Amino acid sequence: MNMRVLATRKTAAAGDRKLPEPGEVGLRHPSQLHDLLPMxxxxxxxxxxxxxxxxxxxxxxxxxxxxxxxxxxxxxxxxxxxxxxxxxxxxxxxxxxxxxxxxxxxxxxxxxxxxxxxxxxxxxxxxxxxxxxxxxxSVGLPATERCRMAALAELFNAAAEQGFQAMPNRVDVSNGY
Missing domain, CATH: 3.40.50.720 (NAD(P)-binding Rossmann-like Domain)
Structure with a gap:
C-alpha cells in the first residue's frame, strides 16, 4: 500500500528521527511516542x-x-x-x-x-x-488457519531443537501478560 509505517518497540533505539521511506517500517522507542503521534x-x-x-x-x-x-x-x-x-x-x-x-x-x-x-x-x-x-x-479462513498452524509448528520445532529459551516471540511473563 506504499504506506509509511512508524512503530514503537521497547528495544528500538531512542535516537533515530528519520522518517522511513514509503513501504518501509521505522521503529522508534516508546519514549518518542509524543513525537510520532502528530504524524x-x-x-x-x-x-x-x-x-x-x-x-x-x-x-x-x-x-x-x-x-x-x-x-x-x-x-x-x-x-x-x-x-x-x-x-x-x-x-x-x-x-x-x-x-x-x-x-x-x-x-x-x-x-x-x-x-x-x-x-x-x-x-x-x-x-x-x-x-x-x-x-x-477468529476469521476461520483456510489461509489464516494454515498460517496459524505454520507459526505453531515453527514454535514447537524451535522448542524441540533449541529449548524453550530460544523460542521466537517469547513472552516475558514478568511484564504482566
Missing part, C-alpha cells in the same frame, strides 16, 4: 493490558493526533483512556475508530445481550465507530 493518520493499538500500558493513550495523546485520524484497537481496552476516546469520537476530532476489545465484558452468556461493553459511555450511539466482539482473530 499519524491511523493509530493501531496492539498492546497487552499491563500496569505499564494502562492509559498509555489518553487525552493528551489523542489530542496530538491530527484531526481526522483513525484509531484501531485490537489489543486491550484499558490501553486507551475510555473518556478521552469517547469524547474524541463524539467531537469528530477522530474521523473514526475500529475496536475489537473493551473496558468491561459481560460476566456470563445471559448478560451478553443486555450489558453494555463500556462501563461509562455509550459507544454504540456513535456513528463513527465499528465494534467487534473481541473476535477479530
Amino acid at each position: 499519524v493518520q491511523m493509530l493501531f493499538i496492539c498492546l497487552p493490558d499491563t500496569p505499564e500500558t494502562e492509559g498509555l493513550i489518553g487525552e493528551k495523546e489523542i489530542t496530538l493526533l491530527p484531526p481526522g485520524s483513525v484509531i484501531v484497537n485490537v489489543g486491550r481496552g484499558h490501553v486507551l483512556n475510555e473518556e478521552a476516546f469517547f469524547n474524541a469520537l463524539r467531537s469528530n476530532h477522530l474521523l473514526g475508530a475500529g475496536v475489537d476489545c473493551w473496558y468491561k465484558y459481560p460476566a456470563d452468556a445471559k448478560s451478553r445481550c443486555s450489558t453494555p461493553v463500556s462501563a461509562k459511555f455509550e459507544f454504540g450511539g456513535l456513528d463513527n465507530i465499528v465494534m467487534s466482539p473481541h473476535r477479530a482473530g
